[in-house]
Amino acid sequence: MLFENMVTHRTATVAGAQVYEPEHFDFTWAADPCMHAERFPYGKSCRHLMQTEKEAVMPRKRTFNIDDFVAAIETHYRQWDAPIITFIANRGASPFEVLVSTLLSLRTKDEVTGPAAERLFKVARTPEAMIRLTPEAIEKRIYPVGFYPTKAKRLLEISRILLDRYDGQVPDTLEALTALPGVGRKTANLVLVEGFKIPAICVDTHVHRISNRIGYVNTKTPDQTEMALRKKLPRRHWVRYNELLVAFGQMLCRPVSPFCSRCPVADMCPQTGVDRHR
Ligand code: SF4
Known part of the structure; x- marks a missing residue:
C-alpha cells in the first residue's frame, strides 16, 4: 500500500x-x-x-499570508477594546475632534486620553470654541495628558490656522495636515483614516513592532515601516490595519514578552526579534 x-x-x-x-x-x-x-x-x-x-501534533507552521493574518486578528478583535481614537471616532466625532483627540493621545495612555478629550469637548468641539479658551483653561481640561502645556498651545495655534486658511474645517490631505504645527505623519494618517475614512497607513509603535515581528516588513523606524507598508499592504487593509494592530498589540503582541501561547496567528509568525514570550 x-x-x-x-x-x-x-x-x-x-x-x-x-x-x-x-x-x-x-x-x-x-x-x-x-x-x-x-x-x-x-x-x-x-x-x-x-x-x-x-x-x-506539534503546531503546524504555515506560510505567512496577509489576508489570513488580518482575518484572524479581525475575528479576535471583537472581544477586545477598540483603540481610543477609533472609539471616539465611532461615537460620531467630527474630523476636528479626531484631530484634537489624536494630538492629546501622543505619549499618553488611552485611559488618560479618553477622559481628557471628553472634558475638553464639553467646552470646545470646534475651532471657534477652542480659540475662546485661554491656554491655561485648556491645560486644566486636558491635564494629565503628556506635555499638556505644549499641547494646549498647539491646539490654539491649529484652531486659528483652521479658521484663517480652511474656513474652520480640517483639511483632508496628508500634505495639508502635516503642514499644521505639531502634526506628523502618524497623526495625519490617523486623522485621514478615523476622521475621513480615507485609506491611509498610520504607523505607531504597535504597527511598527508587529509588522516586523510577523516578518511582513524588515525596517528600523516607523517611517520606514510606513513606506514599506504603502508598497506592500493591499489597499483594502489600509483603513483597518492600524486599528487592528493597536488592539492586538495592547492585548497579545505586547512590546515586552508577548502572549505567543495565546496568539491566533502564532502558526504563521516567525516571531522576529522576540527573545522572551509567554
Ligand atoms: S506569535 Fe507572538 S510575536 Fe508573533 S504575532 Fe503572535 S504574539 Fe506577536
Whole structure:
C-alpha cells in the first residue's frame, strides 16, 4: 500500500521542498513500512511518526499570508477594546475632534486620553470654541495628558490656522495636515483614516513592532515601516490595519514578552526579534 493513499494531500514547503505535514497523516492506515520516509521531515520515518504522536501534533507552521493574518486578528478583535481614537471616532466625532483627540493621545495612555478629550469637548468641539479658551483653561481640561502645556498651545495655534486658511474645517490631505504645527505623519494618517475614512497607513509603535515581528516588513523606524507598508499592504487593509494592530498589540503582541501561547496567528509568525514570550 502506498503512502500517497494514506495521507491527506496537504503539503508545506520546508527548506524549499514540498513535504507532507504530519497532522494530515492518517495514523490508522499506517500499517506498512513507509516508502517515502524522506518526505516526512518531522520524524525519522513514518513508523517513527506512529510511535511519537507528540511530534505529530506539534503546531503546524504555515506560510505567512496577509489576508489570513488580518482575518484572524479581525475575528479576535471583537472581544477586545477598540483603540481610543477609533472609539471616539465611532461615537460620531467630527474630523476636528479626531484631530484634537489624536494630538492629546501622543505619549499618553488611552485611559488618560479618553477622559481628557471628553472634558475638553464639553467646552470646545470646534475651532471657534477652542480659540475662546485661554491656554491655561485648556491645560486644566486636558491635564494629565503628556506635555499638556505644549499641547494646549498647539491646539490654539491649529484652531486659528483652521479658521484663517480652511474656513474652520480640517483639511483632508496628508500634505495639508502635516503642514499644521505639531502634526506628523502618524497623526495625519490617523486623522485621514478615523476622521475621513480615507485609506491611509498610520504607523505607531504597535504597527511598527508587529509588522516586523510577523516578518511582513524588515525596517528600523516607523517611517520606514510606513513606506514599506504603502508598497506592500493591499489597499483594502489600509483603513483597518492600524486599528487592528493597536488592539492586538495592547492585548497579545505586547512590546515586552508577548502572549505567543495565546496568539491566533502564532502558526504563521516567525516571531522576529522576540527573545522572551509567554
Ligand atoms: S506569535 Fe507572538 S510575536 Fe508573533 S504575532 Fe503572535 S504574539 Fe506577536
